[in-house]
Amino acid sequence: AERVRIETESKAPEPSDVKISNPHRVIFPEAKVTKGELAEYYEAVGPVMAEWTLARPISLVRCPQGRAKKCFFQKHDAGSFGEHVRHVDIREKNGGVEPYLYVDDIDGILACVQMGTIEFHGWGSSVADVEKPDRLIFDLDPDEAVTFEDVKKAARDLRTTLDDLGLTSFPLLSGGKGLHVVVPLITDAEWPEVKDFAQRFALALSEREPERFIATMSKAKRKGRIFIDWLRNQRGSTAILPYSARARPGAPVAAPVSWSELAKIEVPSQFGVRDAKTLLKRATSAALKGWGEAAQRLPEF
Ligand code: ATP
Ligand code: MN
Numbered sequence: 001a002e003r004v005r006i007e008t009e010s011k012a013p014e015p016s017d018v019k020i021s022n023p024h025r026v027i028f029p030e031a032k033v034t035k036g037e038l039a040e041y042y043e044a045v046g047p048v049m050a051e052w053t054l055a056r057p058i059s060l061v062r063c064p065q066g067r068a069k070k071c072f073f074q075k076h077d078a079g080s081f082g083e084h085v086r087h088v089d090i091r092e093k094n095g096g097v098e099p100y101l102y103v104d105d106i107d108g109i110l111a112c113v114q115m116g117t118i119e120f121h122g123w124g125s126s127v128a129d130v131e132k133p134d135r136l137i138f139d140l141d142p143d144e145a146v147t148f149e150d151v152k153k154a155a156r157d158l159r160t161t162l163d164d165l166g167l168t169s170f171p172l173l174s175g176g177k178g179l180h181v182v183v184p185l186i187t188d189a190e191w192p193e194v195k196d197f198a199q200r201f202a203l204a205l206s207e208r209e210p211e212r213f214i215a216t217m218s219k220a221k222r223k224g225r226i227f228i229d230w231l232r233n234q235r236g237s238t239a240i241l242p243y244s245a246r247a248r249p250g251a252p253v254a255a256p257v258s259w260s261e262l263a264k265i266e267v268p269s270q271f272g273v274r275d276a277k278t279l280l281k282r283a284t285s286a287a288l289k290g291w292g293e294a295a296q297r298l299p300e301f
């Protein structure tokens with residue numbers, strides 16, 4: 001894998017030189033959020049988003065005509081994003097190599113927004129060593145009949161079970177319908193080992209409480225249950241990145257929260273692109289200090 005310098009220092013005081021065209025175009029018709037406002041959101045949260053987003057292969061959800069029109073998921077690009085968006089060659093299953101996208105500064109994030117990006121999804125590993133994940137993610141996907149209270153309880157139960165294995169975890173509001181439980185890892189194990197752990201962990205929970213949890217994607221079998229989506233932990237899979245906006249009504253964002261705050265949160269779309277100031281303030285609050293940080297390896301399981 002190509003070595004790159006990982007730049008996480010904030011460049012916020014310097015105004016971005018990325019020009020946003022059509023800043024008055026409405027991207028979120030329900031909330032009337034424009035492309036210019038979305039760019040301002042990303043510029044504002046850039047310094048705290050950077051830690052999770054920079055130097056990581058990313059996939060983008062682009063909606064050039066707004067979230068209510070055609071959107072597409074993009075992993076590769078031939079260079080149309082310009083100089084601020086970089087490429088890293090990654091080996092494919094078929095033996096070939098494909099250039100994946102990544103950004104290494106806030107201008108890179110804004111260059112993606114200029115191209116109609118709403119959502120930033122990331123690999124669980126960095127471009128410096130794509131084969132070694134630096135986190136596990138359990139994406140809790142509830143059936144429609146499941147309340148958010150039940151999803152929160154499920155997240156807390158995952159936390160307890162992970163704790164019993166010596167693993168510290170953190171909740172992330174997806175900005176959509178569910179919650180993600182994030183488990184930071186020292187980059188050591190490679191994808192197959194991490195995927196295997198995630199699968200066995202999800203299966204163990206679903207076998208312990210089959211009326212609450214399911215570990216397979218089947219929508220038919222999900223009825224009234226929560227799918228513990230462990231498939232985010234395969235090489236090449238992505239998950240929504242903290243502070244990414246979501247292409248959903250109301251312009252919500254994915255937001256880190258603490259376990260104690262979670263008790264009072266009523267919806268996974270609690271925070272939105274108009275909450276940049278709040279999110280920035282929260283990022284340095286006592287509640288979120290150390291969010292996503294834990295030096296730990298997968299245990300025997
Ligand atoms: P929610 O809380 O509503 O479930 P989420 O971000 O967890 O929000 P999911 O649908 O559970 O959404 O997750 C789907 C994941 O699959 C995303 O995180 C994304 O990285 C990935 N994904 C989404 N669309 C595509 C696509 N078209 N191709 C490949 N991967 C995708
Ligand atoms: Mn989900």
Ligand code: MN
Binds near residue numbers: 141
């Ligand atoms: Mn999912």
